[in-house]
């Protein structure tokens with residue numbers, strides 16, 4: 001038989017349960033009402049979620065910016081971030097604290113929720129809540145710490161909360177929907193970026209990583225002067241690379257291609273990189289090798305690059321002591337007192353500029369421990385395959401100085417020489433800069449360009465109107481004058497060189513003659529001495545003979 005107390009407790013629990021059911025129904029309706037009518041503020045929504053959670057437990061999914069041991073931001077995080085940018089549009093989706101980044105449209109900003117902000121979303125009748133938060137950097141010295149950003153920087157997360165009863169809908173359909181939508185937003189908002197591994201402070205980057213600005217270089221192949229056939233070949237090569245994902249997979253090669261651009265300063269190597277990036281619509285990662293401390297840092301930088309990008313190392317010969325062998329060579333060249341300055345007139349300016357560049361970097365270089373093998377690994381080691389769809393470009397003024405291992409095909413697949421301005425390039429520049437296709441001065445320019453070498457940079461500078469009174473006539477006249485001056489300078493230098501050579505020759509001849517003369521005199525003296533000796537010997541012999549005759553007698 002049940003005791004009174006147990007009966008009472010049974011009645012009690014029945015009442016409590018009924019009450020709870022009523023309260024729950026009221027609360028739930030209230031919560032739904034609150035959400036539907038969106039009457040309450042962010043705080044009331046948070047409260048309603050917490051109340052709902054006590055009665056119908058909610059589940060959470062956390063998306064970390066760097067998950068597990070990964071070295072790159074997770075795609076899911078970036079997609080969620082982009083999706084939430086959309087969710088915070090308009091009035092900010094009820095979010096009070098927003099982060100703003102520049103938009104494609106210069107008048108607008110892309111808004112996203114700030115840390116510790118919460119935004120509610122709704123998917124086919126299911127209510128979900130997103131929370132953004134950051135955790136302090138982990139300084140545990142573990143492998144993650146060694147590898148980079150993931151542990152050394154603040155760790156950012158999104159947490160998605162939803163009711164247990166919506167579990168299948170959220171996990172099976174809502175999250176894939178978020179990723180798809182996020183990707184679409186990313187494509188829509190995409191601004192190409194120019195990354196650098198140099199921090200704003202100018203020293204070692206704080207976390208040895210990339211910082212970026214929006215890539216806005218206006219140069220395209222349409223405004224790049226070079227041999228049209230060569231230009232077409234490069235553009236076709238780039239197009240073929242972009243569409244060759246399956247080919248690279250089929251032949252088992254990493255989806256990357258190396259370009260070596262070489263030529264004197266001012267022939268358009270950097271300009272070509274900008275044109276390539278604009279043609280392919282890729283980001284650019286400009287690596288300043290002298291700011292990379294070790295091979296490990298170089299590898300990490302590489303891993304943090306994204307696909308659809310051009311990775312650039314400018315002036316590779318100045319940035320790196322490629323081998324011990326090269327170092328010795330350089331030293332020997334210095335000892336011998338020779339070098340680029342011996343290269344004659346046409347390379348004079350180029351050599352001086354390149355030497356200045358090299359000198360600038362000498363100080364920094366001594367602090368960098370990046371080696372040739374580090375760079376080779378970076379280009380085609382195991383890690384180079386991660387990410388895919390990347391172009392690596394090296395530029396140099398002195399291709400002959402580079403270690404053959406660095407530029408062999410497979411590493412630098414395409415070698416492109418950027419050269420002095422020919423008449424075709426000049427005509428192209430005249431059209432671009434002055435909108436002139438034919439002019440009476442073209443013949444003069446053509447004749448002069450056959451005799452002197454001028455870089456496209458110098459030609460372009462002369463063709464740029466400097467003031468309101470300047471037009472095609474004045475610019476072309478300025479170019480002809482500059483070419484004539486260059487020609488005179490070249491002729492003066494040639495005459496000087498010829499005079500020096502003639503002087504040297506005359507000196508050598510005089511020396512030879514002097515030597516001959518000295519040799520001849522010595523021979524004569526020797527001859528005379530010889531003759532004298534013979535005479536003396538003969539007279540002695542005669543004396544002896546006479547003496548013998550006397551004795552016989």
Ligand SMILES: Nc1ncnc2c1ncn2[C@@H]1O[C@H](COP(=O)(O)OP(=O)(O)OP(=O)(O)O)[C@@H](O)[C@H]1O
Nearest residue numbers: 223224225264265266267268269270271456457460
């Ligand atoms: N082939 C070209 N077509 C059009 N403009 C050019 C060309 N080459 C050079 N220029 C112009 O000259 C300037 C300098 O060129 P750029 O910086 O590309 O030379 P570079 O070869 O990279 O020189 P360096 O070896 O010193 O880095 C650019 O501003 C560009 O506008």
Ligand SMILES: [Mg+2]
Nearest residue numbers: 269270271314
């Ligand atoms: Mg350059």
